[in-house]
Amino acid sequence: xxxxxxxxxxxxxxxxxxxxxxxxxxxxxxxxxxxxxxxxxxxxxxxxxxxxxxxxxxxxxxxxxxxxxxxxxxxxxxxxxxxxxxxxxxxxxxxxxxxxxxxxxxxxxxxxxxxxx
Amino acid sequence: xxxxxxxxxxxxxxxxxxxxxxxxxxxxxxxxxxxxxxxxxxxxxxxxxxxxxxxxxxxxxxxxxxxxxxxxxxxxxxxxxxxxxxxxxxxxxxxxxxxxxxxxxxxxxxxxx
Numbered sequence: 287x288x289x290x291x292x293x294x295x296x297x298x299x300x301x302x303x304x305x306x307x308x309x310x311x312x313x314x315x316x317x318x319x320x321x322x323x324x325x326x327x328x329x330x331x332x333x334x335x336x337x338x339x340x341x342x343x344x345x346x347x348x349x350x351x352x353x354x355x356x357x358x359x360x361x362x363x364x365x366x367x368x369x370x371x372x373x374x375x376x377x378x379x380x381x382x383x384x385x386x387x388x389x390x391x392x393x394x395x396x397x398x399x400x401x402x403x
Numbered sequence: 404x405x406x407x408x409x410x411x412x413x414x415x416x417x418x419x420x421x422x423x424x425x426x427x428x429x430x431x432x433x434x435x436x437x438x439x440x441x442x443x444x445x446x447x448x449x450x451x452x453x454x455x456x457x458x459x460x461x462x463x464x465x466x467x468x469x470x471x472x473x474x475x476x477x478x479x480x481x482x483x484x485x486x487x488x489x490x491x492x493x494x495x496x497x498x499x500x501x502x503x504x505x506x507x508x509x510x511x512x513x514x515x516x
Binding site: 391 | 434436438444445446447448451453458459461492494495498501502505506507509510512
């Protein structure tokens with residue numbers, strides 16, 4: 287079975303704090319992709335990053351960084367020096383490439399991040 | 404940058420009415436998807452579409468739902484007889500290969516009253 291778990295339902299931080307959003311996934315496939323999306327109050331899904339299962343290099347993009355660890359099936363997302371504009375719901379998603387899988391994404395429950403001024 | 408376009412952005416319909424949600428995927432994409440997000444919940448897969456047919460559907464996608472690509476550019480989701488519990492945000496997505504270029508539209512908020 288394929289599953290994504292975001293155990294943190296809500297996180298509240300004060301501006302400029304660092305915050306890490308956790309994502310744990312389950313899949314039996316050896317080839318898969320992991321995604322993070324941001325959903326601001328306006329409702330759209332904003333793509334942040336895609337990682338494939340063969341690339342465990344951590345990635346940094348400005349204040350955002352991602353830590354992918356296959357050994358623990360985790361793909362955690364850290365925002366450094368958080369800002370009020372980072373307030374949103376963040377979703378982690380899994381795309382497996384097993385037989386019969388046609389490209390659907392399996393989403394976690396989402397983590398609501400509130401950054402207070 | 405190419406976009407997936409969804410119309411309308413918000414639709415209100417009466418229970419029992421049929422509704423059609425429209426999507427224009429990115430032109431060179433071959434894989435098309437519909438997802439649903441009930442308010443405050445996670446995004447759930449409904450259906451995938453490739454080569455002019457449904458390639459996978461979830462348990463949610465029952466007989467009241469159908470999808471169509473009527474003219475080579477639009478991709479529609481029809482709900483035949485809407486129920487109150489169909490109220491949700493519906494997202495269309497398209498992808499070039501099923502992985503590359505996976506792009507979501509901005510969603511249609513459906514409210515069934």
